[in-house]
Amino acid sequence: MASGDAIVGHVVTFGRVLREAGFEIGPGRSTDAVRALGAVDLARRDDVYFSLRQTLVSRRDELAVFDRAFDAWFLRAPVQPASGEQAPEPMLRLVEGAASDGEDGGDEERDDDALEVGASGQELLRDKDFAELSDVELVRLRELIERIARTRPLRRSRRTRRDSLGEGVDVRGMIRRSLRTGGDPVDRPLRARKKVPRRLVLLCDVSGSMDSYARALLLFLHAAVGAGRGVEAFAFGTRLSRLTPDLATRDPMAALARCTEEVVDWGSGTRIGASLREFNEVWGRRGLSRGAIVVVVSDGWEREDPGLVGREMARLARAAYAVIWVNPLKGNPDYQPLAGGMRAALPFVDRFLAGHNLRSLEELATVLAGIERRHAA
Amino acid sequence: MTHGSIDELEAALREADYLPDRGLATALYLALALEKPVLLEGDAGVGKTEAAKALATALDARLIRLQCYEGLDVAHAVYEWNYPRQLLHIRAAQEGTVTESELFGPEYLIRRPLLEAIDTDDPVVLLIDEIDRADEEFEAFLLEVLSDFQITIPELGTIRARRRPAVVLTSNRTRELHDALKRRALYHWIGHPSIEREIAIVRLRAPGIPERLAVEAAAFVRGLRSLDLAKPPGVSETIDWAMALDALGRRELDAEVVQQTLGSVLKYHEDIDAVRDATLARLVEEARAASAAS
Numbered sequence: 001m002a003s004g005d006a007i008v009g010h011v012v013t014f015g016r017v018l019r020e021a022g023f024e025i026g027p028g029r030s031t032d033a034v035r036a037l038g039a040v041d042l043a044r045r046d047d048v049y050f051s052l053r054q055t056l057v058s059r060r061d062e063l064a065v066f067d068r069a070f071d072a073w074f075l076r077a078p079v080q081p082a083s084g085e086q087a088p089e090p091m092l093r094l095v096e097g098a099a100s101d102g103e104d105g106g107d108e109e110r111d112d113d114a115l116e117v118g119a120s121g122q123e124l125l126r127d128k129d130f131a132e133l134s135d136v137e138l139v140r141l142r143e144l145i146e147r148i149a150r151t152r153p154l155r156r157s158r159r160t161r162r163d164s165l166g167e168g169v170d171v172r173g174m175i176r177r178s179l180r181t182g183g184d185p186v187d188r189p190l191r192a193r194k195k196v197p198r199r200l201v202l203l204c205d206v207s208g209s210m211d212s213y214a215r216a217l218l219l220f221l222h223a224a225v226g227a228g229r230g231v232e233a234f235a236f237g238t239r240l241s242r243l244t245p246d247l248a249t250r251d252p253m254a255a256l257a258r259c260t261e262e263v264v265d266w267g268s269g270t271r272i273g274a275s276l277r278e279f280n281e282v283w284g285r286r287g288l289s290r291g292a293i294v295v296v297v298s299d300g301w302e303r304e305d306p307g308l309v310g311r312e313m314a315r316l317a318r319a320a321y322a323v324i325w326v327n328p329l330k331g332n333p334d335y336q337p338l339a340g341g342m343r344a345a346l347p348f349v350d351r352f353l354a355g356h357n358l359r360s361l362e363e364l365a366t367v368l369a370g371i372e373r374r375h376a377a
Numbered sequence: 378m379t380h381g382s383i384d385e386l387e388a389a390l391r392e393a394d395y396l397p398d399r400g401l402a403t404a405l406y407l408a409l410a411l412e413k414p415v416l417l418e419g420d421a422g423v424g425k426t427e428a429a430k431a432l433a434t435a436l437d438a439r440l441i442r443l444q445c446y447e448g449l450d451v452a453h454a455v456y457e458w459n460y461p462r463q464l465l466h467i468r469a470a471q472e473g474t475v476t477e478s479e480l481f482g483p484e485y486l487i488r489r490p491l492l493e494a495i496d497t498d499d500p501v502v503l504l505i506d507e508i509d510r511a512d513e514e515f516e517a518f519l520l521e522v523l524s525d526f527q528i529t530i531p532e533l534g535t536i537r538a539r540r541r542p543a544v545v546l547t548s549n550r551t552r553e554l555h556d557a558l559k560r561r562a563l564y565h566w567i568g569h570p571s572i573e574r575e576i577a578i579v580r581l582r583a584p585g586i587p588e589r590l591a592v593e594a595a596a597f598v599r600g601l602r603s604l605d606l607a608k609p610p611g612v613s614e615t616i617d618w619a620m621a622l623d624a625l626g627r628r629e630l631d632a633e634v635v636q637q638t639l640g641s642v643l644k645y646h647e648d649i650d651a652v653r654d655a656t657l658a659r660l661v662e663e664a665r666a667a668s669a670a671s
Contacts, residue, residue: 028560032411036563039410040383040403047383050403050565058559060418060550060566171460178467179477230513232552245553281607281647286551287447287510 007037011052014073018056021065029056048074059245166192198293198321199230200368203279205298207237207270213328213356217297220361232288236275242283270301272341273308280315289319293368297326297355300342310344317348325349326364331356380406386435395424395431396570396578404565405432405545414523414544416508416559419567421549422611424578428567429504429545436543438500443490445511451518455528457487481532491519492528494542501542509548513555520558572599572667575612582616586623589668593630594619596667598642600660606648618642629668632661 011033015025036051049070057066162170173189181187202221210217221233225244233243276296283289294316302309317323325345329335331354337343346352351367354360380386386409387402397405401417405428408415417425433440443454463485467475488496494503508516522528526538546562548554570578575595580588595615602609610618618641627634635657643649652660 024556026560032413032563035411036407039407046399047403050400051407053400054404054407054415054563054565058416058556058562058564059553063566172458175458175460175463175467175480176477179475179480182467285607286549288551 007042008034011037014052014069015056017069017073018066021069023056023062023065025056045074061245160191160193162189163192164190166190168192197230199232199288199291200224201289201292201294201320202231202233203240203276203294203296203298204233204235204243205237205270205272205296206235207301210270210297210299210328213297217326217355232283232292234279234283236270236272236279238271238274240275240278240282270298270303270341272298272300272302272345273305273312276309276312276316280312280319284316284319289316291321292319293322293324294320295324295326295364295368296345296349297328298341299327299329300325300337300339300345302339302341302344306340306344309341310347313345313348317350322350323348324351324353324364324367326353326355326360328354328356330354331360380409380435382406389435390428390431393431393434394581395427396574396581397428397431398570398574401428401565401567404563407563408545409436409543411563412541414546414562416546416548416554416562416564417567418548418550418564420569420609420611422613423567423569424612425547425567426504426506427613429502429506429547432543432545433502433504436500436502438502438543439497440502440504441490441494441542442504442506445505445507445509445515447510447512449511449515453489454515455489455491455522456530457489459485459487477532483533486530486533491522492536495522495526495528495538496536498539500540503542503544505544505546507549508546508558509551509554516555516558520555520561523558523561569599569602569609570612572596575599575615578612579616579619583620583623586619587628589629590622590627591619592668593664594622597630597635597660597664600663601642601652604651604656606643606651607645608643608648610642614642614644630661630664632658635661 011030015030015033019025032055033052036055037048040047040051042048052070053063053066057063160166160168162173168191170189170191174185174187177187177189178185202224204217204221221243225231225233231244235241235243280289313323327342330352337346353364353367355364380389383399383402383406386406387397390397390402390405404415404417407413417428419425430440458481463480466480490503494501505519508519523544526541527535529535572595575598576591579591579595580586583591598610598615598618618638621638621641622630622634625634625638639649639652643652
């Protein structure tokens with residue numbers, strides 16, 4: 001049996017390997033791993049494997065990376081690069097702007113460029129179209145975007161707190177006070193339901209036709225996720241991908257880099273209907289959209305069946321508290337919602353907004369703060 | 378009752394009619410050895426809740442279950458004062474001689490699962506079921522309880538656990554849990570079982586059903602899981618279905634009976650729609666081939 005020091009050495013080094021692959025492994029986890037190894041038979045490989053896995057991994061999506069690292073470290077298999085190491089390349093591509101990678105285009109949607117480029121020509125950052133921002137300007141925008149994204153609509157919580165204008169009697173407080181009056185509830189303190197932020201679900205189209213807006217909107221997503229719990233973010237293109245865990249890091253650029261990695265269909269065609277269906281079936285069914293404000297960010301260019309977009313939007317609208325559709329193309333005064341997917345979706349949308357520049361994001365924030373349910377419950 | 382090794386615990390769980398794989402047995406064993414909560418995640422129906430129940434049986438401990446839901450609060454999870462009784466007591470005393478300490482004493486306390494699990498001398502397995510359904514505020518509170526194993530009631534003071542309960546948390550992953558809570562717990566992902574294990578589980582939970590039927594049912598459900606379904610069936614669906622087929626007097630699968638009983642395996646209309654005609658016939662064929670081979 002290996003000596004105690006040798007085990008500690010192994011765990012510490014292995015922990016470092018995992019950290020490089022993007023795991024969050026603090027001293028507490030390492031200590032647990034050492035203790036766990038102390039409790040099992042080190043001669044049994046599967047016991048060692050599960051002991052380490054159960055103490056060092058805390059998310060299902062980390063399992064594959066863990067397995068690879070375990071094989072490499074303990075079984076001396078040839079070291080394969082962990083998937084996390086591929087991050088820098090897509091990040092560069094993303095940060096350096098969409099303009100440089102026009103070669104992977106081939107999007108027929110560009111036909112409508114004339115309508116899409118709704119640049120006002122003004123130099124004011126606030127009114128500048130996101131598609132025209134330089135990287136420096138994007139960094140300057142970041143702070144403003146973060147401030148906007150902090151605005152959150154409220155819902156009433158099941159929990160209550162004492163409130164002199166409340167609608168329910170604080171029974172516990174009343175009993176306590178009634179002692180002074182011989183059991184007569186003379187003084188009746190009231191309680192009211194607390195208000196907590198309503199859940200916010202963001203579904204962001206990152207396909208080719210949205211490429212130029214994706215950078216700024218992902219900053220918005222990142223800031224929104226960072227603004228508090230109860231925010232869920234998804235990206236979609238040809239399929240749907242959940243971004244919340246990726247956006248939960250402090251550094252938006254790193255988060256953007258991880259997003260590009262996760263959304264493998266970055267820059268390809270759009271299947272809005274299929275993506276919405278996936279959201280409804282996988283996440284909506286689990287209750288994620290129930291009572292939530294759902295914000296769909298997309299230009300509405302559906303490659304396949306616009307009818308499916310309509311059907312899935314209807315499902316989404318039934319579950320959600322309110323649905324907002326943000327379409328950067330709407331920034332152009334001449335824009336008409338002619339795209340099939342957009343037309344199919346509009347009947348189920350409570351608010352239809354632009355979102356092509358900072359001013360329109362401010363408008364979105366204002367709407368988010370005060371939105372009321374329009375459609376029937 | 379304590380178990381000195383993973384093997385012993387595994388045997389005790391089998392004794393309790395639960396067939397864990399090595400990973401799950403290790404997770405439960407480590408939870409006991411390290412005195413840490415264990416978080417079990419996995420699709421619905423893979424046996425997360427059953428694992429906690431079996432653990433309680435194996436340890437000869439009391440199972441205390443806290444079912445989480447949206448809006449769950451301290452009054453329903455920890456304790457609540459029995460207001461009607463307090464009011465009656467004040468009324469009965471008339472003269473105003475009731476003191477606060479008398480009124481907020483243990484006899485007026487309604488004990489909910491968390492307090493029950495902490496304030497006891499018996500061995501306890503505390504099952505916190507579907508934690509992902511509870512509000513985030515409650516999760517933060519739970520983290521506190523699981524860190525210190527103590528609960529403070531303003532009127533009574535702090536109650537500390539005299540022996541730490543074994544804690545099993547389950548989650549269906551409807552949302553990501555707070556990192557702090559995950560750091561506090563061991564983590565085990567329960568996948569769907571291998572075909573051999575699933576057959577063994579079906580035969581254990583539905584004794585007396587023909588072996589061929591068990592094999593074919595397990596193989597068919599396995600085939601279903603390879604399809605792109607909204608809700609892939611879990612082991613519990615396989616068990617229910619095998620029992621249903623047995624109750625109909627079937628000894629093997631055919632397309633017709635599968636069509637009739639598909640509702641006990643697939644719970645969504647869209648999924649049932651997706652498994653029709655050709656797909657269904659193919660899966661039945663494969664399941665029958667599997668039993669012929671075994």
